[in-house]
């Protein structure tokens with residue numbers, strides 16, 4: 323599997339559009355990997371994680387076409403991870419030619435929220451109506467935490483996130499070609515049932531991508547801080563959940579306590595992990 327990070331920022335991107343804090347101003351001056359769009363990732367060329375607000379920009383900035391995307395795993399329905407206008411922007415009714423049918427996987431609450439947003443903004447009928455699915459050239463597959471399911475050539479297991487329960491947020495393990503990726507954002511400290519499920523499903527991760535919303539001197543709260551990130555990586559290693567050469571990457575990086583990319587990458591290297599940046603391919 324080849325993963326491309328289409329975005330690695332938290333909710334308001336980095337730098338934040340209207341913020342003059344030291345981190346945002348330095349990111350503007352430095353450019354490059356210090357400029358982060360809202361979090362999303364592409365696996366190979368057919369599997370998207372999150373139909374986020376910046377994926378089209380990311381697609382042309384980083385030279386990664388989305389025309390072959392057949393599968394989308396949605397973590398949750400917060401606006402920094404889901405822009406429902408994409409459902410229309412890939413439909414034949416809007417003149418789109420040749421897009422394969424999209425299989426969209428989300429928790430029931432997130433699928434319902436997506437349907438409500440689409441109805442409010444763009445379309446009179448429900449996304450959950452099969453006829454609308456036909457018109458939009460897509461199928462919605464509600465999934466539940468702690469279940470495994472097949473997505474084309476991929477095996478996926480969903481885990482409950484410690485995040486806004488109203489949207490039933492999910493974290494995912496994706497397996498293919500003898501490799502396993504864990505995609506873990508958005509979440510605060512992982513729940514006990516998630517740790518137990520890692521073992522029950524006998525998972526060993528080759529790549530761990532984890533929430534790093536708050537920087538080294540910030541406390542964690544609704545998301546992980548750098549310190550909590552380090553503790554999670556150490557626990558994964560101690561519990562035998564990582565392969566020998568596993569790579570651990572930070573994503574969902576906010577300006578709150580996280581310095582510009584080169585400095586954050588130095589901090590991460592001293593603590594045995596890496597910081598993803600937009601366009602990075604692993």
Ligand SMILES: [Zn+2]
Pocket residue numbers: 332333400402403508574
């Ligand atoms: Zn988020």
Ligand SMILES: [Zn+2]
Pocket residue numbers: 337338341342343344345346347577
């Ligand atoms: Zn700022």
Ligand SMILES: [Zn+2]
Pocket residue numbers: 398400485508
């Ligand atoms: Zn969220």
